[in-house]
Structure formats: structure tokens, C-alpha cells
Amino acid sequence: MGRPWEMSWELARHLWRVHRRARRGRLSPIVLMLEPLETCNLRCAGCGRVREYAEHMDVRMPATEALTIAADADAPVVSLSGGEPLLHPEIGDMVGGLVEDRRWVFLCTNGLLLREQLDRLPRHRRLCLVVHVDGSEAVHDQVTGYEGAYREVEQAISEAVKRGFRVATNTTVFHGSDVGDLKGLFGRLTELGVEGLMLSPGYAYEAVPERELFLNRTESQRIFRDLLDHGTNLPLYDNPLFLDFLKGERDYPCSAWAVPTRTVLGWRLPCYLIADRHTDDLSELLEPELWEKYGPGKDPRCAGCMLHSGFEPASAVDAAVHPWKLLTRKVKR
Numbered sequence: 001m002g003r004p005w006e007m008s009w010e011l012a013r014h015l016w017r018v019h020r021r022a023r024r025g026r027l028s029p030i031v032l033m034l035e036p037l038e039t040c041n042l043r044c045a046g047c048g049r050v051r052e053y054a055e056h057m058d059v060r061m062p063a064t065e066a067l068t069i070a071a072d073a074d075a076p077v078v079s080l081s082g083g084e085p086l087l088h089p090e091i092g093d094m095v096g097g098l099v100e101d102r103r104w105v106f107l108c109t110n111g112l113l114l115r116e117q118l119d120r121l122p123r124h125r126r127l128c129l130v131v132h133v134d135g136s137e138a139v140h141d142q143v144t145g146y147e148g149a150y151r152e153v154e155q156a157i158s159e160a161v162k163r164g165f166r167v168a169t170n171t172t173v174f175h176g177s178d179v180g181d182l183k184g185l186f187g188r189l190t191e192l193g194v195e196g197l198m199l200s201p202g203y204a205y206e207a208v209p210e211r212e213l214f215l216n217r218t219e220s221q222r223i224f225r226d227l228l229d230h231g232t233n234l235p236l237y238d239n240p241l242f243l244d245f246l247k248g249e250r251d252y253p254c255s256a257w258a259v260p261t262r263t264v265l266g267w268r269l270p271c272y273l274i275a276d277r278h279t280d281d282l283s284e285l286l287e288p289e290l291w292e293k294y295g296p297g298k299d300p301r302c303a304g305c306m307l308h309s310g311f312e313p314a315s316a317v318d319a320a321v322h323p324w325k326l327l328t329r330k331v332k333r
Contacts, residue, residue: 002195002235004125007104014076015320018258022317027286029075030313033261033272036061036094038083042110044134044144046174046202049083052275059264063090067097069262073282079130081108092120099126106130108170112149114156118163128166130198131157135177136185143174154192161193168196168237179226186234196237199224200308201246216304221248238308240326241315246306250315254295254302258313260285270294272309274301 011030018028037060038053050057070078078098085091086109098105104126111131121127134143137150160167169189171182186197201220224246228236236243244250256271266278267285271294284290295310296302305311319326 003128003237006125010076010104011316012320015317019317019321025288027257027288027291029073029260029282029286030258030316031077031079031309032070032073032075033079033081033259033309034066034069035082035261035263036063036066036080036085036091037088038264039087040082040084040110041087041112042084042144042146042149044110046143046172048273053263053265056264060088060090061264063093063097066094067101070098070101070103073260073262075103077104077106079106079108084110084113086113086117091117092122095127096122099124102126104128106168108132110144110149111153111156112146115159118160118165121165123164125166128168128195129160130168130170132171133169133185133189134172134174136181136188139178139181154188157189157192157194167194168198169194170198170200172200172202173220173223173227174202177223179223182227190234194235196235198237198308199227199243199246201306217306220246220304220306224248239312239315239319240329241319242308242312244329245311245315252311252314252318254291254305254310255314255317256294256310257285257291259309261309273305273307274299 014030018030021028035049038049039057040047040050043050080091080094085107088094095105095107099122106128107121108130109132114129114131121129131153133150133153134140140150140153141147157167157169171185173182189197201224224243225248228243228247241250245252259272260282261268261272263278266280267282268275269277269279269285270290274294279285293299294302296305
């Protein structure tokens with residue numbers, strides 16, 4: 001199926017605007033990471049949210065507030081996450097409002113509640129359900145700490161596709177991830193009818209003590225070269241230049257300002273992974289001076305980060321402004 005052509009066109013136009021503004025020292029969001037709650041029905045290995053926001057598990061962002069935040073950020077894409085967004089009592093109103101405002105919505109879910117919640121969600125080309133899957137059955141169940149999680153995910157994806165929803169998946173690659181297992185998983189997900197596969201290297205939250213789970217930059221590059229080289233017909237959803245970055249074939253600066261994260265406590269400053277503080281003022285995250293302090297080589301906490309929310313925006317702008325780079329990529333077969 002692939003992503004709708006309207007999305008690619010609208011996003012390309014926005015990326016050009018972002019590029020022009022950045023050249024004048026004005027930073028603009030590309031994707032809004034919106035977390036209307038931090039509560040989750042799983043305790044996955046490597047997830048920091050349920051620990052960072054442990055004292056705020058009962059807080060729910062009203063749908064009206066979420067729509068106002070999206071309007072203020074004015075990003076064409078909104079990623080609804082958390083927490084598990086399907087636990088939010090107003091998630092249907094939230095998604096419906098964002099779609100009516102002509103946002104492209106990625107609803108990120110672990111899939112456990114998806115089948116029973118499909119009736120609450122609009123079946124619309126501007127909504128894509130993104131189901132998190134970290135490996136085949138044994139691996140995914142271990143990561144989530146929930147026996148049967150993978151089987152439920154498969155059933156949820158099948159039902160959503162059958163009912164005409166756009167469905168993609170997101171997979172975090174951790175230290176020790178088996179490349180063969182991941183390739184088998186991606187083949188199976190493609191058979192189920194997902195329109196795209198998203199990838200991201202696991203990188204440490206300050207709130208997560210299990211540091212052995214996470215990848216350093218050298219290991220990330222090795223694993224992604226093994227995973228992505230030698231040809232693939234898989235429907236990879238990430239920008240191709242970002243995939244080259246993951247393999248160590250291109251270099252991009254951190255552009256986490258393009259994917260600001262709004263939680264129930266405010267905007268995380270500076271980024272999805274690091275919250276030195278929260279603020280109610282989005283413009284604080286869009287000050288170029290702020291980003292002189294963060295990123296690899298600037299803050300030691302950023303040293304090994306290759307997270308998509310930090311580096312994919314720069315690759316997307318690069319592809320929009322220099323499209324010939326997509327045509328001249330060296331793809332191994």
C-alpha cells in the first residue's frame with residue numbers, strides 16, 4: 001500500500017519551508033510528539049516513561065488541550081504516544097479532531113487494546129496505526145514482559161488491516177538483537193499487510209538503569225548494516241537517507257528541535273529522551289542557542305544517540321532539498 005501520496009507531497013512542501021526558515025535562524029517543528037498520558041498497560045524493558053512520570057500516572061490531557069497544542073506547534077504530522085494512548089478516554093475525539101485539522105496522525109500503540117478500540121477510531125487516510133513490535137514471538141514477549149503479547153499484536157494488525165485501517169509497525173533494535181530474527185519478523189509483518197516498517201536503535205533514557213540493553217554508535221552501525229544491506233524488498237518507512245545514517249554511511253547533526261515532545265507536564269526540554277526540565281513555552285525549544293548545548297560532541301548524554309526523533313528530521317530535509325541523493329544511493333544487492 002505505502003504511505004498516501006498526499007502525505008508525501010504535503011510533508012515535502014513543509015520540509016522546504018523548514019529549510020528556508022532554518023537558513024534565517026528560525027526553527028520549526030516537523031513532527032509533534034504528543035503524549036496525552038503516561039499510563040501504560042505494559043512495563044517494557046528499556047522504556048523510561050513509566051519511571052519518569054510515576055507520580056503522574058493519573059493525569060490525562062483533555063482532547064481540547066491536545067488540539068490546541070497541535071495547532072500551536074503547527075506540524076503536519078502528529079505522533080500520539082505515551083504511555084498507551086488507547087487507555088485515554090478521549091482518544092477517539094483527539095484523533096478525530098486532529099484529522100479534521102488536516103494533521104497526519106500516527107497513533108503509537110502496543111496493540112493489546114487495539115482490536116476492542118477500533119470502533120472508536122476514524123478509518124481515514126490521515127490516520128495510521130503504528131504498532132510496536134520488537135521481535136518474533138519469544139523476543140517480543142520477553143521485551144514486554146507479557147506472555148501472549150506477540151500473538152495479540154498479530155491478531156490486532158490483521159483485524160485492523162482487514163477493516164481498512166492503515167497500519168505500520170515500529171521496532172526498537174537493542175543490544176544483542178538477532179538480525180535473522182528481525183528479518184523474519186519483518187517478512188511476517190509484511191505478509192500481514194502493514195504499509196511500512198519503522199526502525200530505531202535503542203538508546204538509554206536516564207531513568208532506565210538497565211544500560212546493557214542499549215546500543216553504542218559503533219554497534220548500531222554494525223547491526224543496521226547487517227540488517228539493511230544485501231538487498232531488501234521490505235516496505236521500510238524511514239527516510240532512506242536516515243537508514244544510510246544508521247549504517248554509518250552519512251552523517252547528520254541532531255535536529256531534535258524538529259520533533260518536540262509535549263507531555264502532561266509540558267514540553268520536554270530539550271528532547272524526547274532528555275528532560276532537564278519542562279516548559280509551557282514551545283518557543284524555548286526552538287531557540288537556536290539552545291541547540292548549541294545539546295547533541296553528540298556537546299552533551300555527554302548525547303554521545304551515542306542515533307534516535308530517529310533526533311536525526312531523521314535532518315535527513316528528511318536533506319532528501320527534500322537534494323532529491324538526487326535518493327537516486328544516487330549505493331544500495332547493496
